[in-house]
Amino acid sequence: MSSLIPGQTVAKHDNRNSCWIIVHGKVYDVTDFLDEHPGGSKIILKYAGKDATEAYEPIHPPDAIQNNLPIEKHIGAVDPNTVVKIIKEVTEEDKRRQVLMDARPPLDEILNLHDFEETVLPAKAWAYYSSASDDEITIRENRAAFQRVWFRPRILRDVTSVDWSTTILGCKSSLPVYISATALGKLGHPDGELNLTRAAAKHGVIQMIPTLASCSFDEIVDAAQPGQYLFLQLYVNRDREITKKYVQHAEKRGVKALFITVDAPQLGRREKDMRMKFVDDGAGAKVQEGQSDVKKDQGVARAISSFIDPSLSWKDIPWFRSITNMHIILKGVATPEDAILAYESGCQGIVLSNHGGRQLDTSRSGLENLIDIVAALKAKGPWPNPNFAVFVDGGVRRASDVLKAIALGASAVGVGRGFLYAFSSYGQEGVERAIEILRDEFEMNMRLIGARNISEIVPEMVDASALRSHASLTPADNLYNTTYQPLSLAAFRNAKL
Numbered sequence: 001m002s003s004l005i006p007g008q009t010v011a012k013h014d015n016r017n018s019c020w021i022i023v024h025g026k027v028y029d030v031t032d033f034l035d036e037h038p039g040g041s042k043i044i045l046k047y048a049g050k051d052a053t054e055a056y057e058p059i060h061p062p063d064a065i066q067n068n069l070p071i072e073k074h075i076g077a078v079d080p081n082t083v084v085k086i087i088k089e090v091t092e093e094d095k096r097r098q099v100l101m102d103a104r105p106p107l108d109e110i111l112n113l114h115d116f117e118e119t120v121l122p123a124k125a126w127a128y129y130s131s132a133s134d135d136e137i138t139i140r141e142n143r144a145a146f147q148r149v150w151f152r153p154r155i156l157r158d159v160t161s162v163d164w165s166t167t168i169l170g171c172k173s174s175l176p177v178y179i180s181a182t183a184l185g186k187l188g189h190p191d192g193e194l195n196l197t198r199a200a201a202k203h204g205v206i207q208m209i210p211t212l213a214s215c216s217f218d219e220i221v222d223a224a225q226p227g228q229y230l231f232l233q234l235y236v237n238r239d240r241e242i243t244k245k246y247v248q249h250a251e252k253r254g255v256k257a258l259f260i261t262v263d264a265p266q267l268g269r270r271e272k273d274m275r276m277k278f279v280d281d282g283a284g285a286k287v288q289e290g291q292s293d294v295k296k297d298q299g300v301a302r303a304i305s306s307f308i309d310p311s312l313s314w315k316d317i318p319w320f321r322s323i324t325n326m327h328i329i330l331k332g333v334a335t336p337e338d339a340i341l342a343y344e345s346g347c348q349g350i351v352l353s354n355h356g357g358r359q360l361d362t363s364r365s366g367l368e369n370l371i372d373i374v375a376a377l378k379a380k381g382p383w384p385n386p387n388f389a390v391f392v393d394g395g396v397r398r399a400s401d402v403l404k405a406i407a408l409g410a411s412a413v414g415v416g417r418g419f420l421y422a423f424s425s426y427g428q429e430g431v432e433r434a435i436e437i438l439r440d441e442f443e444m445n446m447r448l449i450g451a452r453n454i455s456e457i458v459p460e461m462v463d464a465s466a467l468r469s470h471a472s473l474t475p476a477d478n479l480y481n482t483t484y485q486p487l488s489l490a491a492f493r494n495a496k497l
Helices: 007-011 031-036 041-046 053-059 064-068 092-102 113-117 123-130 137-147 194-203 217-223 240-252 271-278 299-304 314-323 336-344 366-378 399-407 417-449 478-483
Strands: 018-023 026-029 074-077 166-168 171-173 177-179 206-209 230-234 257-261 327-333 349-352 389-393 412-415
Touching: 007 018, 018 031, 018 041, 018 053, 031 041, 113 417, 113 478, 123 271, 123 417, 137 366, 137 399, 194 206, 194 217, 194 417, 206 217, 217 230, 217 240, 230 240, 240 314, 314 327, 327 336, 336 349, 336 366, 349 366, 366 389, 366 399, 399 412, 399 417, 412 417
Parallel strands: 177 206, 177 412, 206 230, 230 257, 257 327, 327 349, 349 389, 389 412
Antiparallel strands: 018 026, 026 074, 166 171
């Protein structure tokens, strides 16, 4: 339709047989999608004939509805003067969060990244952000691995001046840390990923833009300052033309590196997130009384990831090299064999990552894999190799963790959840505080280990002999154990009891 659609017309389509909704000023016919919606039909029907933007925005990437609905279901633009505004119901969850927000410690009392994890998030957001796969062994191992590496500090060096700045893929960074991609920032804060962009610009840190951001790609790039460095994390779409347009658009907008996620051909079972679907019996892939195969256990993650291509393989790397001149980094490498294949295929680097413990449970930490992978790469050519970077992410909460990874051969380290929790509680100021904390920790730890700059952090400064001993005794990480919420079993229905 070329003319504006009156709100009264939309309001007539308010039921299962004819369901229209308004999102960002556009009208969509979602009737045929009701039973396929991973979040269940009930939440869509709640907004049938109405403006669903406020409910849609925090848990969907901005273009999700355009990309997933056939074009013939895109009805047109609504006349904004005729739309009845929905008064948002203040729930008990909303009241709880406001009480927690009012009671937050002042930022100057936040002393480390663990402090940001004392959550003020709604239950569904916390479940999505914090969840990991299966028994959550790998997410805990990611943190524990750093406790099994010990420093061997050098003394009597003039450390009056220490410099922890570095260059990452040719881009200057004030820290040997980049902000790793995490999805759906608006679940935690109304400004979502823009909190990261603004703070990163102010402090000279590189942000990796996630494919599944709550803010649009162009929103994030538009918020960046001139000369600010940005990377892009990519989930590869089944429709390669969509991927090609996205990648080439990113390059035109000045993004410097493409991090292709390669460890997610299928989504891991993140049970904390999945259990949130049991809160409301109306949630599920299909909602039909008496049906035995109703799927209500997919969680937020399932709702946003169905487009990811499981056929992605090594034969696609030349295609990526043909469509972009950006640095190509494979995110999710876990073995020396694949590291060598990435090197030989012409990639410019790899990220040793297990997806924050969210994919294959009991996979080893990136830190542990670093030792074998660096040894394999040393055998292939010069080391450090100026044309091939090795990054690590997962479990990082301290600058000392970063220094251990660098000593073992990492070029830099990605931090995701630490910054995510920071802006969920405090917005942009929280991210800035997190960066300042890391900066202060770098200064202290570099002086204490006797390194005046990043190049002086060498393997001899750490003892990693216990890293592979998964049963070894290490001091408990009390801060991490305080914020970690264990998995729970399926709950009985109170109403039935």
